[in-house]
Amino acid sequence: MAMLDVVGPVMIGPSSSHTLGAVRIGRFVNELIDGIPDIVTFYLCGSFATTYKGHGTDRALVGGILGMKDDDENIRNSIRIAESLGLDFKFDIFENDEIHPNTVRIECQKNGIIHDIWGSSIGGGAIEIFKINGVECSLDGKTPVIFIVNRDIPGALSRILSKLDINVANLYLKRLNKLKLTAAAIIELDKSPENRILKELGDLDVVLEMYYIPQIF
Amino acid sequence: MLFKDLKNLVKETHLPLHEVILSYEMLESAEDPETLKNSLSSLLRAILEISERVYGKTFKTLTGLTGNNASKLSKNDHGLLSEFMRCAVITALSMSENNASMGKIVACPTAGACGIVPGVFYALKKIKGFDFDTLLKGFIVSGGIGEIIASKATISGAVGGCQAEIGTAAAMASAGLTYCLGGNIEAVEAAASISLKSLMGLVCDPVGGFVEVPCVKRNGTAVTVAITSSEIALSGIKSVIPFDEVVDAMKKVGKSLPETLKETALGGVAVTPTAKKILKRILGKLT
Numbered sequence: 001m002a003m004l005d006v007v008g009p010v011m012i013g014p015s016s017s018h019t020l021g022a023v024r025i026g027r028f029v030n031e032l033i034d035g036i037p038d039i040v041t042f043y044l045c046g047s048f049a050t051t052y053k054g055h056g057t058d059r060a061l062v063g064g065i066l067g068m069k070d071d072d073e074n075i076r077n078s079i080r081i082a083e084s085l086g087l088d089f090k091f092d093i094f095e096n097d098e099i100h101p102n103t104v105r106i107e108c109q110k111n112g113i114i115h116d117i118w119g120s121s122i123g124g125g126a127i128e129i130f131k132i133n134g135v136e137c138s139l140d141g142k143t144p145v146i147f148i149v150n151r152d153i154p155g156a157l158s159r160i161l162s163k164l165d166i167n168v169a170n171l172y173l174k175r176l177n178k179l180k181l182t183a184a185a186i187i188e189l190d191k192s193p194e195n196r197i198l199k200e201l202g203d204l205d206v207v208l209e210m211y212y213i214p215q216i217f
Numbered sequence: 218m219l220f221k222d223l224k225n226l227v228k229e230t231h232l233p234l235h236e237v238i239l240s241y242e243m244l245e246s247a248e249d250p251e252t253l254k255n256s257l258s259s260l261l262r263a264i265l266e267i268s269e270r271v272y273g274k275t276f277k278t279l280t281g282l283t284g285n286n287a288s289k290l291s292k293n294d295h296g297l298l299s300e301f302m303r304c305a306v307i308t309a310l311s312m313s314e315n316n317a318s319m320g321k322i323v324a325c326p327t328a329g330a331c332g333i334v335p336g337v338f339y340a341l342k343k344i345k346g347f348d349f350d351t352l353l354k355g356f357i358v359s360g361g362i363g364e365i366i367a368s369k370a371t372i373s374g375a376v377g378g379c380q381a382e383i384g385t386a387a388a389m390a391s392a393g394l395t396y397c398l399g400g401n402i403e404a405v406e407a408a409a410s411i412s413l414k415s416l417m418g419l420v421c422d423p424v425g426g427f428v429e430v431p432c433v434k435r436n437g438t439a440v441t442v443a444i445t446s447s448e449i450a451l452s453g454i455k456s457v458i459p460f461d462e463v464v465d466a467m468k469k470v471g472k473s474l475p476e477t478l479k480e481t482a483l484g485g486v487a488v489t490p491t492a493k494k495i496l497k498r499i500l501g502k503l504t
Binding site: 059 | 319323328331334361372427
């Protein structure tokens with residue numbers, strides 16, 4: 001335990017797990033889709049579902065998805081801001097005893113593309129993103145991440161990885177559709193790649209979709 | 218980190234306690250002392266700025282169960298508290314109500330206990346006129362005390378009860394205050410120990426699970442424990458039990474507390490008839 005885990009961070013109250021963690025999960029999605037979605041549904045589970053208004057979890061999630069930072073005092077007004085921006089958002093609840101009690105599933109749509117992200121607020125503001133568009137993973141938001149949908153053909157992955165001049169911390173893979181020959185890769189990096197690398201990756205013919213999520217806190 | 222180690226290092230190196238803590242931190246987490254000092258400096262600056270801004274204000278909190286405590290106290294004075302203590306209590310209540318209204322705070326060690334450390338540092342600045350550099354040295358000592366508790370025991374109410382949050386915050390505040398006032402390492406140890414002992418066993422029983430009742434007022438009263446402990450320690454009174462052992466004891470007490478008293482809202486004041494009645498009234502609006 002380091003001292004800066006005991007004092008700080010500067011944050012918006014009232015609760016690091018119900019508010020700060022929720023802002024961060026929301027912001028992860030904002031970074032993934034590179035902006036504000038057109039439509040979003042937040043499915044809340046466990047303690048998130050039962051206490052979200054009293055903890056401001058709803059405003060924290062909306063603030064995060066609007067791209068607000070951890071200590072943005074506009075988080076408390078995020079619902080009104082989202083409405084004025086025309087964001088179509090709603091909240092729903094679900095039950096699942098198997099997952100962390102502070103979990104949210106964010107289903108959103110931007111430019112017709114649907115994304116489905118699952119994240120838990122695991123205490124003290126720490127988060128775990130554990131599923132992106134059906135691909136299981138374990139991301140803490142502290143490292144840059146590339147999410148790629150690629151053609152599921154021999155050599156595709158090695159061509160993608162060979163473009164990277166940075167150490168890969170973790171790699172998560174999943175076949176998405178055998179008929180359409182699509183697969184997905186989540187690549188967690190030790191540090192941020194240069195824009196040039198990202199562009200080259202996106203230009204590869206085996207890469208169908210690419211999303212870059214920088215370190216979010 | 219153990220307090221015993223810090224004591225030995227101070228003895229061997231003759232360096233001031235806050236410098237020993239920064240160096241020790243470098244050994245433990247490879248954190249550069251200057252970088253750490255800069256980070257702590259910006260956190261302390263944020264604490265002082267926010268304290269100034271929210272002092273004695275009225276807040277619109279999420280549940281509406283609190284929000285006017287700081288403002289009421291700042292308008293009423295029955296002469297029971299010293300000017301210093303009064304300022305610290307009003308700061309602690311203000312910060313805590315600011316937290317409950319989705320305001321900007323510095324977790325110290327947690328959001329639920331975010332009023333106590335600001336209470337003493339803002340009072341040192343406003344009432345005693347201490348300069349920032351002195352306050353920063355005290356704040357480093359507060360951080361060291363918090364880190365000892367976090368690494369040996371816990372600072373989470375869900376794991377150790379409120380003693381781990383409010384108790385830790387009071388120990389941190391008391392140690393920092395004592396150091397700023399020129400207390401030596403024995404006095405710092407006594408202040409932290411007496412604070413933690415005074416709040417040992419405190420349960421985490423938030424009404425509805427929300428960080429308002431009894432959390433806000435507990436921030437206000439616990440800061441007085443921190444200040445009293447500091448005064449006791451500065452007069453040369455020692456803690457019979459060393460700080461490291463007090464922390465171990467707090468950890469064991471936390472383990473023996475039933476789950477109903479650890480942030481589950483299933484015990485303590487959270488299940489009183491009045492709490493249940495209030496919840497019935499407000500829950501419709503909150504879920």
